[in-house]
Amino acid sequence: MAPHYCIAIDLGGTNLKTALLDPRYKILDRHLLFTGSFSRKADLIRAITRCVETVISRNKLRKKDIVGLGLGLPGPIDVEKKSVHFFPNIPGWKNVALGRILEQKFMVPVFLDNDAKLMALAEHRLGAARGFQHAVCITLGTGVGGGIIIGGRLYRGRDNASSEIGHIPINETGPLCNCGGRACLEAYIGNRRIMQEARRIFGRDIPLEEISRRARRGDRKARALWRAVGTRLGIMLVGVVNMLNPQVIVIGGGVAGAGAVLFERVREVVSAQAMAVQSRKLKIVRAKLGNDAGLIGAAVMVRERTQG
Numbered sequence: 001m002a003p004h005y006c007i008a009i010d011l012g013g014t015n016l017k018t019a020l021l022d023p024r025y026k027i028l029d030r031h032l033l034f035t036g037s038f039s040r041k042a043d044l045i046r047a048i049t050r051c052v053e054t055v056i057s058r059n060k061l062r063k064k065d066i067v068g069l070g071l072g073l074p075g076p077i078d079v080e081k082k083s084v085h086f087f088p089n090i091p092g093w094k095n096v097a098l099g100r101i102l103e104q105k106f107m108v109p110v111f112l113d114n115d116a117k118l119m120a121l122a123e124h125r126l127g128a129a130r131g132f133q134h135a136v137c138i139t140l141g142t143g144v145g146g147g148i149i150i151g152g153r154l155y156r157g158r159d160n161a162s163s164e165i166g167h168i169p170i171n172e173t174g175p176l177c178n179c180g181g182r183a184c185l186e187a188y189i190g191n192r193r194i195m196q197e198a199r200r201i202f203g204r205d206i207p208l209e210e211i212s213r214r215a216r217r218g219d220r221k222a223r224a225l226w227r228a229v230g231t232r233l234g235i236m237l238v239g240v241v242n243m244l245n246p247q248v249i250v251i252g253g254g255v256a257g258a259g260a261v262l263f264e265r266v267r268e269v270v271s272a273q274a275m276a277v278q279s280r281k282l283k284i285v286r287a288k289l290g291n292d293a294g295l296i297g298a299a300v301m302v303r304e305r306t307q308g
């Protein structure tokens, strides 16, 4: 019998998610590890290895049961060499051949890609962008990432470093960014900025979910905050829509939890300002797969790459 299971890993800024998925991408087992305190590269690699070992041993998997191991990682990835160029928010990683290290350890096929690209892949194959040929997926959180599907395929660019939507600059003089640029969208709609504005408006720290709850209850200040975020995101999307002419834009990540107030404003701005032909039939929808999109995308990558 052909191997049956994929093991998927989603490495975030503070935690490491590992999951076991069946051929229909159902998550059968999951393991969560906080990695916030791991400052050394070797410790993080060891943690990844241990998490995979944990899932293998508690599900009594043999090597021949495993199709492969897929990793979604928070930075630019060389998919052919299976190596990490670097992580913008985790120090000490430069040209690390993580794929080879894990292949030698587990003797199964290993594939790596950028986490936002894998979310886009998952939403396209199984989620809100399913059935569309041309889609743009955006994930809003501390970082703002994206993935572009053109003609049903993930668009990579020369170095697999395309779709860095959070690093599209929106003016000349804004703040410097970790990426080396200035005035990046991320600085205007990322979690940090939203929390900062909430502090100014409400006079204290308020969690993102609470701002969303208040907006749903009709709180004027909370609604105004989400509308301002929607305006900024909408303006950037006008450029994306005019340039790429997608059928659908899928928005996910924590900030998308703001719901209707945010989406209404984004749609308003895009239909008012984007060119008529491009915006006429465009859909702007919320992501479907939630926090599991990265894991599911990693498993989709493994299946599609091993099927040749």
Ligand SMILES: [Zn+2]
Pocket: 166, 167, 177, 178, 179, 180, 181, 182, 184, 186
């Ligand atoms: Zn940037």
